[in-house]
Amino acid sequence: MKKKALTSLAAAAAAVLALSACGGGSSADAGKGEINYWLWDANQLPAYKQCADDFHKANPDITVKVTQRGWDDYWGTLTNGFVAGTAPDVFTDHLGKYPEFIKNKQLLALDDAVKKDNVDTGVYNSGLADLWVGQDGKRYGLPKDWDTIALFYNTKLAADAGVTPEQMANLTWNPQDGGTYEKTIAHLTVDKNGKRGDEPGFDKNNVAVYGLGLNGSGSGQGQTEWSYLTGTTDWTHTDKNPWGKHYNYDDPRFQESIDWFAGLVDKGYMPKLETTVGASMADTFAAGKSVINANGSWMIGQYTGYKDVKVGIAPTPTGVNGKRASMYNGLADSIYAGTKKKDAAIKWVEYLGSAACQDVVAAKAVVFPAIKTSADKAVEAFKAKGVDVTPFSQQVKDGTTFLYPIADNAAKVDGIMKPAMDAVVSGKAKASSLTQANDQVNALFK
The missing domain is CATH 3.40.190.10 (Periplasmic binding protein-like II)
Structure with missing residues (x-):
């Protein structure tokens, strides 16, 4: 269900x-x-x-x-x-x-x-x-x-692309051009002809290995999908946490970040949303179909347990405010x-x-x-x-975590935000459409 x-x-x-x-x-x-x-x-x-x-x-x-x-x-x-x-x-x-x-x-x-x-x-x-x-x-x-959230990555595929552990540990991100995070994702992406995402002639419609795996649209939380990025813009899901009464999906900082995230699909650097339905991002990673997976610490055992893939773990990128960010649940x-x-x-x-x-x-x-x-x-x-x-663990020690949003009407919020976010990540709508969804969400608290 x-x-x-x-x-x-x-x-x-x-x-x-x-x-x-x-x-x-x-x-x-x-x-x-x-x-x-x-x-x-x-x-x-x-x-x-x-x-x-x-x-x-x-x-x-x-x-x-x-x-x-x-x-x-x-x-x-x-x-x-x-x-x-x-x-x-x-x-x-x-x-x-x-x-x-x-x-x-x-x-x-x-x-x-x-x-x-x-x-x-x-x-x-x-x-x-x-x-x-x-x-x-x-x-x-x-x-x-x-x-908390971090980046699992395939060390062999990264090394084959010339991406070092030091580079993975020091990624930067912004919603305008994606920073070194997008550059790395692009370089790690390979089409079926062997062209990388940052090379001339790259075929975004025939990708063999994606630079970044996709778990889903993230609905209204984006715990493993995009919250570690939006968190660096000082955007917050609600007016206060816990027990917020007003959501902020209409904030330009959020919408700009989501437009960037959805843009990775359009560029061919991340799988199309429809391909993730019924699929496991971790298993796709294990099959060598993606190089980086942003995921939670509860998945450490599964990622490091794959016999045929040597896995590295890198921190989330340093973002707009000069800090890293991770949802804390x-x-x-x-x-x-x-x-x-x-x-x-x-x-x-x-x-x-x-x-x-x-x-x-x-x-x-x-x-x-x-x-x-x-x-x-x-x-x-x-x-x-x-x-x-x-x-x-470092983000907890550094104080760069933020809480999973705790509020009433969570199921109803999810019922509004999941189809709205699905539409954006699948390319059927722009992030500006989330303003209307935000109005619907906030109406639940009036």
Whole structure:
């Protein structure tokens, strides 16, 4: 189910308010038995299965059933579960989703449990715990990990083109001519006759290898697609974050940046949008069809795990304001308000948010756990595998990150912005058309 389908189910979700209001009760059975836990990232499944086994050994009356679903299926099934009253007891939550869940009273507030069990939210990376406090002042999740954006690149194809790691580490960008970032992307692009994108006779309609891979249009967030560029123009998605009430897709800085981004497709340096439908950008990269992929730190394991491709990781380009930029996102584990295993679910969420579990996740070298000490262990685990993750972690240390936009009406915003952005990136419209979409988005908050 596509993300826009969440909107159509929002009204139906209101029908279960009475169910969710009970909060699962505090019967004798609420603290034992089997609880269901869902996540979407297959790369993290082994770590959390181990956490579940370790938790069961310490709490023999509680068994955790771990289920992994792909991104689209995950959110569609979860939303249907809220409506039907069959949602999992505990699930991995996203900053872009949880405001709607709070609005529909589908999440259990954790404040009483955090206070009673003396959970120290100060152990998490700076600011992560605060992201999961809603506008009502209540806490709806304990942080599990965080992520940033960097550039994965095929070191052989880059070397064949004469592009050095030093050049990749010092790229610059601006929306007028693309800076050295566009020059590098162009040079790395090769048509089926062997002509590079910056050479005379380059055939943009018959490209064998694209300089930059495309994940999609980015909808209204552009997390991995373009936010690391627009972030260097000092443009922001909303008037404030979190809980903004006004979006800025009509800003000239944003529209100029998106026109540049869409222009890469027209120049033949990036795949056409229609070719990305149902395709995996990472798998296309592994097949040698693109040289650079801007992607999130949660993808480190997949990119570095390809046997036939040696992968380098470079920081995002320095942009208009003279700095780099990266969207900063933090996931958490939340409890379904209708759970019948409230006490057991709380114990599991507190365990997920503890060093006991997050150190296990760190050792797998897949993501950066939310706890500071665990994140440091993850960096060392990556290093032991020969992977330097500094391009991802440095932006946090340098303070050049910005938050994933947290606001109400996220599904409705996505329903407006995805087709609008698709039209621009596919060449059917100019970025100036996003002003009309912006008006529609802001009308949601009036």
